[in-house]
Amino acid sequence: MCIDVVLGVIKGELPLSTLEEIGVHVTFREQSCEINTEVPIIVNPSASDVAHGLLTYLSNPDELAQWALFLMGASQIVDFEALESHPQGDALVSALWDASFEGRINEEAIKIAESLV
Secondary structure: OHHHHHHHHHOOOOOHHHHHHHOEEEEEOOOOEEEEEOOOOOEOOOHHHHHHHHHHHOOOHHHHHHHHHHHHHOOOOEOOHHHHHOOOHHHHHHHHHHHHHHOOOOHHHHHHHHHHO
16 A cells, blocks of 8 residues: 555655655755655656656646655655666656756656656
C-alpha cells in the first residue's frame, strides 16, 4: 500500500499531502525539500510514471515546482534506476530540475513526456 501511495504521488494521481497518511513527512524550504519517513519504503518509478506526473502538473507552475522538488529530494524513498536507464531518462531528469527551479518545462520535455504516457 505504501508503495502504491508514493507511486500515485509520483504519477500525479494523489496529492503530496497523501504522503502524511503513510508516515512520509515532507517539509519544503525555499529551493529544497526534506523528507522523513517512519517506515522503510523504496519505490522504483518508470519513465512513464514520471512523465505522467510532469504532464499532470504542467498547467500549475507552483504545484509542478513543489512536486518536482519532492522528487529531487526523495532519494531515500525513490530509486531512479529505471528512469535513469531509460533512453529518455536524462531528458526527464533535466525536466525535473527545470520544474523544481522554474515551475515549468520546455517544449521538448513536454513532447518526450507525452510520448511516454
